[in-house]
Amino acid sequence: MKHLQYDEINYAELFAEFRNPNSGAVVLFSGEVRDNNKGRAVTHLEYEAYEPMANKMIAKILEEAKTRFKLNQAVCVHRLGKVDISGCAVVVITGSGHRKEAYDANRFIIDRVKNEVPIWKHEFFTDGTSEWGQNCDCVSNDHEHQHQHQHHEEAK
Template sequence: MTTSALCPQAVEVKHITSEPIDLPGLLSASHHPEAGAVVLFSGDVRDNNLGKNVAYLEYEAQEVMASKLIAEILEEARIKWSLSVAVAQHRIGKVSVSEAAVVVITATPHRREAYEANRHIIDRIKHEVPIWKCEYFNDGSKKWGGNCNCHEITGSANKHIYESEKQNL
């Protein structure tokens, strides 16, 4: 998020960070006088995946490219949904169970646009931004993959869950 005449309380947010995500701080800075709806999505590390207990995740990114692409995704969403606020931040490095790995906040005059934009932004981040994760399991094993694991459900690296859902609407 950047400071503008429309949102004077906005703060500069690094799209990629190795620090814990400050959910209360980001949410506090995301209120806007024109917005009647603020939607916050927090992608948290869960304690299980693939039938195994997860110890933690570790994320890597091509930081410059990832940050630039997130900024482009946010700008596209700002225009398409007339967003008052659009924020996205993704962690890199070690992220423990129950910690936020990614957050997206959108604010608009009405809830429909805030929800639609938020979903669009997180789907594009997970499927297009050069971020990779390694899941470390309690049994000592680990699994590297992209930020998207839709292929485990759809059977194709080129078919994403959100694309299937759009076709079914």
């Protein structure tokens, strides 16, 4: 499966195709573009990626999540290119026998994708400026995840 696309993500279509008789829980996360960030008005975002590596890394994260959380299925699709306000930038859907695993896996996947996968966010503001930002605004108690953030901050 291709995990990156330039076209709008149709998460309703993805969700409709996600039925599994063994899944008592299906969790859909949609990362939407908001009109502000840290007190600044945003006009849109643009995403770039090193596509061959990003696709492989997302596939690996999904496989790890399926094993770790005993998922029946998992999908992650991230937009590239321009994404307008209220547009969907990324979708993660997880399905398992029970809700705890589906929720935990969904959070695990989005945090790993945002922290590790070579996808870069370019944010454009109403004052005409723009900034390249970290793609990870995640909060995680995962020790490995926190360590990666600390290492990134120390490298600055």
